[in-house]
Amino acid sequence: MIELGQVAHLDASYDLVVIGAGPAGLACAAQASAGGARTLLVDENAAPGGQIYRSVGATPLRARRDILGADYWTGEELASSFAASGAAYLAGATVWQVSPEREIGLSKDGSARLIDARHVVMATGALERPFPIPGWTQPGVMTAGAAQILLKTAGATATGRVVLAGSGPLLWLIAAQSLAAGRSFSAILDTTPKANWTAALAHLPSFLASPYLAKGLKLLRRVRREIAVVSGVTALEAEGDGRLERVRYVAGGETRTIGADHLFLHQGVTPNVNMASAAGCELVWDDLQLCWRPKADAWGRTSVPGIAVAGDGAGIAGAEAAALRGSLAALDALDALGLLPGDEKTRRAAPLRKTLARYDRGRGFLDALYRPAKSFRTADGDTIACRCEEVTGGQIRAAVADLHVAGPNQLKSFLRCGMGPCQGRLCGLTVSETIADARGVSPADVGYYRLRSPVKPITLAEIATLDQTEADVKAVARG
């Protein structure tokens, strides 16, 4: 791997640009580079690993391998095979544009650059699903994923009274990792709707045959042995005056309040679709996973020629599947670039697809079981939906009722919903689902924010330096 320090060191064009250095991106870049493609891997973070294998080469927990568990350390192999590859790597850089013509705009340390790619693979991963409950914007409330990132990157954990709330496989993993680090929780509030079990049971046989079962059971047992788990939680509220002080919840029809210094929220992850959408890739509403995802074929090819998606950004399937899908996207890129002879692509993909099928098998069960309740996915009353612009669920519902607002894009003009610095990343799903709920239709009918580049904020000075003529450069040099 050739690490580049600044955007000025980038070539003007690459055969393949991979965006995101998680399992999908690392696997894709390593394989494509090995196959002869001039490859660039770009990532926003300082070190490779993405969310799951975050800081795998740099974590301060190297001396305590037990804490994060064996799955985490499998990331080392991915990272080192990428490190051994010939791909170029730009860390700490933000991609703020991928155009349908595959012109890529990126910035690092305040300098911007436009480069071209013959092929693009977006491996931008997943985001934690928004969890709009009353009081969730107060200091003291964080995502459970954020707590895990602190552990992975700084070897740090929360102290005092810590409450973990929500549902999903990751919730249990995070709980187990904290326990291994010697930190416990005051309570785990499990919001998995009890009725989900009925739907999930239909998927049980395939789940039993998938690799998830053994892992999951071990985690659950370990956590339940040590922490008080309240199941069937149907309402949550973060209370406090300028800072979290208590968590109020309803379980089994009863309301209880517990003191808390920290509340970590989690209810699954959803694909990070902003970049794909801004590149013009068609999005589809996935009613099983309750999220938008780019429309893509078995190779990850989107509706825009030359742009593919891989990993959780293409639909949630987990780390192992992400790496496999990264490899498939690499094969397709190599083939498209004319670097694979004849049928080589299909031949080499076959064993990957077989393994992938094993992982796909267990997904239906997890998706059905951990489908979050609508009351936790939509916002109501004074609960904030758009954190940047402080727009409440009640305001959104009123705009639908009184102003005939039919979708998120129309809403922007009235409430500025989704127009803050996060560009709708965090509130997008809540807003689509809340409008859909208020209108009594599916989010598919309501649509998603219309996104354009820059998909991440960029300064005026950075944009101004793009496409400069020589005269401009001289003018700047003169002062």
Added chain:
Amino acid sequence: MTGADVLVIGGGLHGCSAALHLALKGVAVTLVEKDYVGRHASGVNAGGVRRLGRALPEIPLSVASMELWRRIEELTDDDCGFESHGQIKIAESEEDLAKCRARRAAVMEAGFAHEEIIGQDELRALAPAVSDHCVGGLISRGDGAALPFRTVQAFRNKAARLGTRIIEGVAVRGVARSGGIWTATLADGRRLQAPVVVNSAGAWADRFAAAVGEPVPLEAVAPMLMITERRAPFLTPVVGAMSRTLSFKQFPNGTTLIGGGYLGRADPDRNVAAVDVRALAENARTVRDLFPVMRDAQIVRAWAGIEARTPDGLPVIGPSATEPGLLHSFGYSLHGFQLGPIVGSLLAELIVHGRTNLPIEPFSIARFAAGRPA
């Protein structure tokens, strides 16, 4: 088949304004919009409400429209976010100032006094963050800005309250006239009849003109805008520049809007407009040069809208030259938002009374007829 007195094609500001003014006169209107009202140019533009710098033939309409903007709440039951803090074109040199003087003289000669010259001191007072090299400018004090999507919605909703039938999400495929009655065929197979049709289909309007034998060399273009994060308040008027392409303003909430007419790529057939950052770079340099404090402002969004441009930059307004009972209102060439209120009103006059006092000859579609110089 259902009927109305007037069928309006296109739910941009011009279509909605025509519908509202007709409804105010008691006319039964049906408006058909292929996407949703305000989806295109009218809902995504810079919201500039400007008389400053307009082509001379447009000034009478623009001045009359300004009167309507001043009482926009009376007209639409919504303030449309309209604020009037003036519009300024900045002069960066003595040469620019000379241009300002010549322009002011031309406007005065046409009988209007809304454009005035300001010197460096007044410019600094009005826009304290302006770069030191700027020497003055041309100002139109009563001009301002409004919130575009909100404005279109306000016109739409008021028209609807007055009985206008609004059909959204369905395109008009074609119109044909027989026995003095127009029949419009919609994409979903429905047919609508009306004695009068208003063609306000924006960047798609040339299709209807061509169908009645009066083709217009209309070009679909994609003007772009950028918006920044919130900044502490530093600018109230809308500013442009004498010799550069720029429209720059700060909203009361602190965000700033940068545009002026740099073009992305328009694809009216697919209904999309793409941003071209290379063109935006020039736009960014202009703001950086005129307002150095903006250097580190973060751009949070950029977008492009689909707009119709004519070769002479003037709109097409008024009766068809080939078919009775058809009126056009399109081709606003990047500056039609401010004209929305008045053109709707004059179309209603033309339809109901057969005449208007406003001078609309320069906008006749006949100017594009074969053999006539464009």
Added chain:
Amino acid sequence: MFQRLPDIRGDALSFTIDGKAAQARAGETVASALLLAGVETCRTTPVSGAPRAPYCLMGVCFECLVTIDGRGNQQGCLVTVQDGMRVETQIGRGKRELGR
């Protein structure tokens, strides 16, 4: 509060938070370093002035905005803290005032 686990080592470095000296470990992000230094609220919102703290630590929410070495509105969770770095919280109005 957040604490590093006892058996965690790393190279110490110094930076400042609103002008006051603070310590961090090499490799930590600005947002993590603030939380570990006990600074939770990193900004107040421009809309209502409500206090906010980092929420996602992965670049999504933009709650961790701070001023770093004079550049405002930087995502603290995406910037690695450096020795000598000047970090300012964005609490209260006027923090990002535009001068001439």
